Amino acid sequence: MRRIFSGIQPTGNLTLGNYLGAIRNWVALQGEKSYECIFCVVDQHAITIPQDPAELKQATREVAASLIAAGIDPTDSILFNQSQVDEHMKLAWVLGCVARVGWLNRMTQFKDKAGKDRDNATTGLWWYPVLMAADILAYKGTHVPVGDDQKQHLELARDIAQAYNSMFGVEFFPLPEPQILGAATRVMSLRDGTKKMSKSDASDMSRINMTDDADTIANKIKKAKTDPEPLPSEAAGLAERAEARNLVTIYAALADRTVDEVLAEYGGQGFGKFKPALSELAVEVLGPIGAELQKLMADPAFIDSVLAKGGDRARALAKPIVEEVYDTVGFLRP
Template sequence: MSNFPQRVFSGVQSTGNLHLGNYLGAIVKFVELQKSFDCLYCVVDLHAITVPQDPIELRNNTREIAAAFLACGIDHKKNIVFNQSQVPEHAELAWVLNCVARIGWLNRMTQFKDKAGKDRENASVGLLDYPVLMAADILIYRATHVPVGDDQKQHLELARDIAQKFNNDFSASIERNGFGEAFFPLPEPLISGPATRVMSLRDGTKKMSKSDASDYSRINLSDDADAIATKVKKAKTDPEPLPSDEKGLEGRPEADNLIGIFAALSGRAKADVLGEFGGANFSTFKNALVDLSVAKLSPITAEMRRIKAEEGYIDGVLRDGSERARAIARENMNAVKDIVGFLR
């Protein structure tokens, strides 16, 4: 890894309705990582169409994700903020990597099994091939680090396998073209924070999701203060008071989730939060969580709305970012073409 410049890549699907899980599990980390790395943050609209999308909603959702990036504190001048479909090298490299990846690898991807369900024969090829495009997203920039949640670790492992196989398959050509022993780095996962995986407010055993039928299962970044308060107060709990230490959270998924959310929003450890609220009933704790959530999220919601109202501004940010991203991607794709043996 030391031969490669340190670079972070991550993407968020443009399927709309960003929620607290996206914020704590991804965007907060994006903001922190920009202090230490060169970062590319992508709205992955090519991934979005692996399931049916309304074209008008897709455009609006793409702008909404970009607005959230900016509202949360990502510096689009220091970093590159762009949407995937404006950089055709993502899809171009994905085809080359399709010819490196093995069908058996894709068949083992648990997310495909979950999303395709029992009717796998009617799933789109894109849904099956999603992890190869994700590998291309990362490798087209020769990124060294990727912030991922637990549910994406398998996809990143596949990206590493594909990079390693490409390096092995074309080792002689890579060296002949002056790239040393390996062209692609093996990207490392960046997993941190007390709330990497934020769970549903209605069921502490399920991940918070925008696809959940109940809007009360999640706090959306577009929710106003009243909506946040209602959802927190209606969040599922159990009849016992809060424990005084983390061991007491075992077997209590809803309590564990709410404590984790409070810890992440306040930048504290779970143990510290339990030290303050241990022994208290949930109503007292929930009131504090409402105040904290509103204080943290309301300014972001207001800024998102302000930015989103300026479509020309968002489109300009994405266009500029895409041009900067493409400059890197084009150079790397040309190198891949030379390595593979394409004329250009």
């Protein structure tokens, strides 16, 4: 059985980028019975930067509710929050003793997030990829849906798995394979088409949140940055037009069409006609998800019960795997 593991941080509202780049693909994978799907709200990763404790709990519930509203079925897939399952941290320490400092120092995401003041960055931010490897390997995950920004971390997880197997002379951990799916795996900011749409961007106008209502979605698309030229008739005409390419790509992904198919319909037209069409489509797709999300958030006890049941199921899978690792390493378990 092929086992998929993927996680998402509970920091800020989930965006259209999260939906098109990850969540929608998770829902599709869930329907393929050749996979066992494990989806995790990675609240332990979230505290690599300071979080308000009450807000973190609320955000964890909101992300879980967003996943359910978007189509993740917690009775089919396993859905839980990371901190419930101690095996993640237990395995992370062992894997941290396998990983090399040089490997972690090469992680570009740490360099980007730490910036110039690296000495004041937390060790958790630096060590984050080891915990990510443990998240995957605690379940012997074979496939991981990832965006471009996480490919390097997955490569590190493969290196760690291979190093562990070699160190102890076993063929225990599989080398997880990346899955990069969907037409809009990298949705860009509505204010700057060269930057990824991010829930941490200071400007709320840069993104469409899954919690936005119809009027808000329409207003953000109306004010999205564009250029004065009409849309081209072929995709090649978008090469040097980052904002135009982003909006057309979003439309194509929401409509489940190719960029060329969209341009065949809208090529030669200006954004005065294209933006209203995009707004209508975005509301049509995201509206029902947002409504279901609000309904779920009105019942936090239900969300908590879903996460608790998912945690029990996840723990049942991870516990024997980590116990075997502890035996292999030589830890005495009387």
